[in-house]
Amino acid sequence: MTNRISANPAVLNQSPPYEDVDLFASDRPLVEAVALNEASSAYVEHSDFGQLWGSAAMTERGRLANENPPQLKTFDARGNRRDEVEFHPAYHELMGHSVAAGIHNSTWTKTGAPAGRASEVTRAAKFYMAAQVETGHLCPITMTRASVAALAAQPEVLAQVMPVIASRDYDSRFVPWSAKRGMTLGMGMTEKQGGTDVRSNITAATRDGEAYRISGHKWFMSAPMCDAFLVLAQADDGLSCFFMPRFRPDGSVNAIELQRLKNKVGNRSNASSEVEFKDAYALRVGEEGKGIRTIIQMVQLTRQDCAIACAGLMRSGLVHALHHARHRGAFQKHLADQPMMQSVLADMALHVEACTALVMRLCRAFDRAPEDPAEAAYLRLLTPVVKYWVCKTAPGFLYEAMECMGGNGYVEESILARHYREAPVNAIWEGSGNVMCLDVLRALGRDGEASIAVLQELVDETRGLPGAPDAASFVARTLLRPDSERVARQAVESLAMLAAAAALNLVHPPHAEAFAKTRLDSARSTMYGGAELTEAQSRGLLGRALPQ
Incomplete structure (x- = not known):
């Protein structure tokens, strides 16, 4: 008797669709x-x-x-x-x-x-x-x-x-x-x-x-x-x-x-x-x-939304990758339980948690700015900083999320293909990376005392976090150099991560410490999974990212 392949073979070892979830309560x-x-x-x-x-x-x-x-x-x-x-x-x-x-x-x-x-x-x-x-x-x-x-x-x-x-x-x-x-x-x-x-x-x-x-x-x-x-x-x-x-x-x-x-x-x-x-x-x-003075009032708000959108795209990339890894088996374990994959996902979760805390802190400054000069100064200095860093990191992050899903992430049926194509535009629209860095320098030039006060506030909010004092010193020293335009990108990135550590320290201090240790206090790996997190830290991050 000839064996015949079933017309409808069983689908094995695939994750179920990630849908019909509460995008708020699960986050x-x-x-x-x-x-x-x-x-x-x-x-x-x-x-x-x-x-x-x-x-x-x-x-x-x-x-x-x-x-x-x-x-x-x-x-x-x-x-x-x-x-x-x-x-x-x-x-x-x-x-x-x-x-x-x-x-x-x-x-x-x-x-x-x-x-x-x-x-x-x-x-x-x-x-x-x-x-x-x-x-x-x-x-x-x-x-x-x-x-x-x-x-x-x-x-x-x-x-x-x-x-x-x-x-x-x-x-x-x-x-x-x-x-x-x-x-x-x-x-x-x-x-x-x-x-x-x-x-x-x-x-x-x-x-x-x-x-x-x-x-x-x-x-x-x-x-x-x-x-x-x-x-x-x-x-x-x-x-x-x-x-x-x-x-x-x-x-x-x-x-x-x-x-x-x-x-x-x-x-x-x-x-x-x-x-x-x-x-x-x-x-x-x-x-x-x-005209520029008039329309920049609009652009300030659209820049804010570029950062929020990229944070949301990264959140989606993370949960789709994590959901897949929790259901996909390889070598007698779920992917999410494999030490190296767990490190990658946890490092990604730490990045998303920091980005989320940072964009919400920026939005609080928009709420308070009309009545609070300190919050208005935070808004002016950090809006281009936040847009620069969050939007710049999104494409690479989403590529990593695609890789976590393997071939399933690289096909058009996966939402990650759309996210990956979508992410770069937010760094281009409303001012590219260089424009954002120039705006930071302009804020320092026009209102230097208020900007330095913002930096001091970040120092106070990150007190005790590893690497934070050195990062703040580097930012101040570099952005105030006569040739600051040539080195502004590195300083703005450091300022963004310092601000992210400060924002995350208000939300979840243990994860702020992990973020500062892996981003501010040591040479940063260019790949996710390079941060040294304990198994307990990894499981804690992933449990917060997407409860099981």
């Missing part, structure tokens, strides 16, 4: 970081959010939104210019849930004032969880939230749009923003001839009564399906910021002509475009010639 480092940064009252709200976003249904929406990327529809059937972007229904469902949770507006009151009361930390926890499921749709979410800070420079414009921004109804219709239940905003800064150097922009703004007509181009305009954009253009008195809606006041489509959608490495669910403006209608925001 002890997040729960504790949120509580210690004054947002413990939102536990039920966060758990409800975590259960929804940890569901199999939301995982599937994330997959569909990325496998069915947006499509540009330049003309309608009769040849009329439309410049619409069409999305898969899964994308709109993701947007609807994020908007309903207030991730786009909950840090503001209905008039556009800061909401305070730990609203930044409360929102950040949701943003962190949503990033673990689908990060691309968060681009218009973060820009809509951040745009309010820039629009505050033109109170009459803010007063018009804030009631629509303040809504928690998602409205995807292609109609004027004033006719919608809710709206989103995007941004256009970069031009072909100058990315970071926006002063070289050549897009021109001509006054037309109370409004302006704008002509020119943008090489990258993020989220072109939004209802309005903040753009930079050269007016009579210099580079200025403008509010540009998709429709003119008379209801006709504004002259915002989308040339093509960018074919990006990742971030595929989100649209990014090249665009030309042909006498497009716009309103000025802030003073003429003060």
Whole structure:
């Protein structure tokens, strides 16, 4: 009798899907970081959010939104210019849930004032969880939230749009923003001839009564399906910021002509475009010639979200790798019980725990800054530091998570492939690594005494941690050198790890000590698993990362 292979062989030694979990309650480092940064009252709200976003249904929406990327529809059937972007229904469902949770507006009151009361930390926890499921749709979410800070420079414009921004109804219709239940905003800064150097922009703004007509181009305009954009253009008195809606006041489509959608490495669910403006209608925001000062208020908040998103991506990479290792057997043991794999996973868990504590501490500074000068100084100095370090470490971390899963991590069916493609953009958007380091040097140059006070606070908060005094001395000595720009990256990285140790020391002192010992007090291995952690430390870290 001939043996035949079964048409449906049993699937053996594979981990079950990581889904239908509470992304909040299962994440002890997040729960504790949120509580210690004054947002413990939102536990039920966060758990409800975590259960929804940890569901199999939301995982599937994330997959569909990325496998069915947006499509540009330049003309309608009769040849009329439309410049619409069409999305898969899964994308709109993701947007609807994020908007309903207030991730786009909950840090503001209905008039556009800061909401305070730990609203930044409360929102950040949701943003962190949503990033673990689908990060691309968060681009218009973060820009809509951040745009309010820039629009505050033109109170009459803010007063018009804030009631629509303040809504928690998602409205995807292609109609004027004033006719919608809710709206989103995007941004256009970069031009072909100058990315970071926006002063070289050549897009021109001509006054037309109370409004302006704008002509020119943008090489990258993020989220072109939004209802309005903040753009930079050269007016009579210099580079200025403008509010540009998709429709003119008379209801006709504004002259915002989308040339093509960018074919990006990742971030595929989100649209990014090249665009030309042909006498497009716009309103000025802030003073003429003060465009950078105006829009940097928005950029400060989007930089914050870049760091939160990368921390969330790394958290997702960690738990998928750990979940797999706990179920996958090799050489008569589960992978998670093999000493070397355990060391790798524990070292990764330590990094994520430090990143989580750090981004939540930064968000607390955003909450407190309006009333506390010391927190405002922390925000100014450490926002570029945190963005630099957290975003720079994410791609390598996610590669390691993929390797922990072996071939299962390297196929498109794995969410880690999408995370790996997604991570680099957060280090590029809103200022690359060099720009972040230059911003740190500018903060020291403009407000040196306040920045030194922040550094002293970090010294106090890391007192007794191995390597912390030497790290602080190195940071101060290096950043104050005459040629500091040449060595700024190393100093900023050390400052980030010192700040992470300080933040983690508030949340979990034993793990802060382990972080300082392995990152500040000794030569750091370039590979995860190189840190010398005891078996007890490793099991403790992994138990906090994902309870069994």
